Amino acid sequence: MIPREHLRFTDGSTFEASRLTQNLRLLADDVNDALARRYAYSSFTLDFSTVNNTFDPAEFAYQIPTLFAYDIVGVEIELYAATNVTSVTMTVTGAGVSGAETTTAVGAGVTTRAFAQNSFVAQVASGTATYTLSVAASSTPWTLTACRVNVMIRTDRGNAGAAHPMWTPSNLAFPGKTTNEAAFDAEIVAADASTDANIANTKRLRMEVFTRRSIPGGAMAASDQDLPIPPTTRTVAQVVTGVVCAATSSMRGAVRDSSSELVGATATGTGLSSLALATTTTTAAVSIASSTGASDGLIRLSRGTGTDAISFVYTVAYWSL
């Protein structure tokens, strides 16, 4: 963005208050344009592939605690359905959720993509947002051969620092009057405050979700364990693990750097009909600098106690970049 061209004043000239007014308005446009770009965008994907009519209702809902306020700016469903599936619908609910709309994709077959996009702006302010998929079917059995839900979000960097005051010049009644120095000073101070907040608020808040379904009992295969994550220096703010499994087993979701675990949360099952959540919050600074294989950063799922089959497990990593 290039700043607007401001009118210049010269010594020895008669002061024209209208020129000052015009400059303040140009300044306000510059500052507010910058504030309008205060959002950080990202996306996370919720996987419902392989879900069928025998799955427990607990496996149709991702409960995602709200570490920081964010806006949902769109939901899209990618669906390859099997016979008997009419449509799938995503809803977002929770005490701190407002403005969310439902999104529905109509099944088009096993190998034909059905894609539904819904752009809206909903606020997720607090509590736990629950992303629930409901399936309409003409009869049973049915299977979602492949089904992913992309949730596009934006976070306001003002939520991770000082308040982001917008600035609108309010004392512009200079023409024809004695220059009001205090009023002018107040405008400059307000503009400075707005600019400084924008400069100071540098944290971008994001989420990643790694999910697995139907892990068999016994030792956990290497193919079920890891999701590589982009290399960058970042701070893990929170890790949440959700699991549906017998009460005699637990699962741990953790963020790792090249050699060791950095932070993780272990959730112990509460039976096959309910989701158990565990949360670990941290301020640990994490440096993940490589993306060449063995030294990747990872989100890793691993067994805690027990060897029971795991119906559904996911980990949400919250970043403050």
Place this chain on the structure above:
Amino acid sequence: MTVISASDLNTDLSNIPFNVLSAGSDAGVLYSFSLDTLDLISTTNVGLRTHDFTAPDDAFVTTLHLRVINTVVASKTITATLTAISSDETSVPDYLNQQTVSAAVTFSTAATHFASSDHSSTSLTPVVLVKGITYRLTLTNSGASNVDRAVAVLSVRSFKRRA
């Protein structure tokens, strides 16, 4: 009668846009989209081998990283490819929609955690994601035997927001 310094006034008025321009707002940030497929073979349902997503904001691709876990000894090449699948012809130039980036891993023996990456910044034409355009990540396996798991991770970086 009040005497106003023109230079002071000019300084006051120019400092703010200077600060906004030079330090305000955002540096580029990194996030990702991923496609995670178990038991990948050529007959795996297309829905499990592809992932469509719409870019929430303008960004450029920094890496397409492919990680494969393979325990079956056989000759095969696993490839991850990114393409654009929808466009708004009225607002997005064709060249943005014709970009592709791919990464491949070739096996002759069993291996685990084998990885490859393709860095778009080394190509002559950086790959750009445009807000509102839908993109597709695709995984393919050239061989007849499966790989236990293939994960394609597309890392993107927002444009620096000098505002």
